[in-house]
């Protein structure tokens with residue numbers, strides 16, 4: 001019970017159905033409830049999210065789904081309000097929603113650039129800003145932001161994604177500095193290539209898969225659970241002296 005009685009809000013967490021391919025948010029939700037947390041799954045894929053929350057409840061867990069477009073200030077205010085009305089507190093925020101539009105710089109449109117920056121950089125900023133007052137009220141909390149290995153090194157395929165993830169990396173450290181004294185810990189997680197709904201189609205192209213495997217020293221791609229285990233550590237009190245850090249989970253990719 002590493003998260004006993006904690007209230008956890010997760011974004012981009014609709015893919016959370018056992019027996020189907022889960023994303024990092026979905027896998028984290030399963031670990032969180034196993035460890036005693038009450039979870040609020042959010043996403044823009046409402047049907048999937050509702051089904052996932054219902055399945056968690058059927059297994060005896062405390063879970064609900066709320067629509068949350070992370071780029072909407074107003075939507076963030078509504079969701080935090082709903083969480084506080086229902087639970088009276090917020091302990092954990094997993095800022096995890098994401099999109100991915102590969103393309104060479106010359107082929108990138110301003111619309112794609114804006115979308116990448118909005119969902120990742122702006123989404124994480126809005127979520128962090130919305131959660132801080134709620135966390136302050138109960139003496140602290142943990143915010144985990146999903147960056148990427150591409151938020152540390154350059155991406156050969158996705159420059160806008162890499163720029164957006166890089167923004168998350170340094171925003172996380174800046175926010176961590178500002179709220180450390182209030183016991184609000186803010187860390188980033190940096191997954192390498194992992195099989196999830198976001199990457200399913202692309203990573204299952206045999207040529208692309210081989211390229212990714214060649215770049216990954218451990219010789220396999222990651223699973224959503226590989227990442228969720230790191231997120232669980234950052235969410236729990238076991239990481240109580242960890243803030244502003246980059247947790248890389250990438251099978252050795254960025255060690256090269």
Ligand SMILES: NC(=O)c1ccc[n+]([C@@H]2O[C@H](COP(=O)([O-])OP(=O)(O)OC[C@H]3O[C@@H](n4cnc5c(N)ncnc54)[C@H](O)[C@@H]3O)[C@@H](O)[C@H]2O)c1
Nearest residue numbers: 012015023024069070096097098148191193194196197198
């Ligand atoms: N899978 C990988 O290899 C990999 C590697 C590094 C980082 N990431 C990052 O991990 C995070 C989770 O992705 P995943 O791979 O688990 O796939 P996923 O498809 O399970 O998660 C992404 C979710 O974000 C949601 N989303 C998109 N736009 C949104 C918006 N505006 N508001 C709210 N939700 C929105 C999608 O509906 C989707 O459910 C993303 O930030 C992604 O960039 C993934």
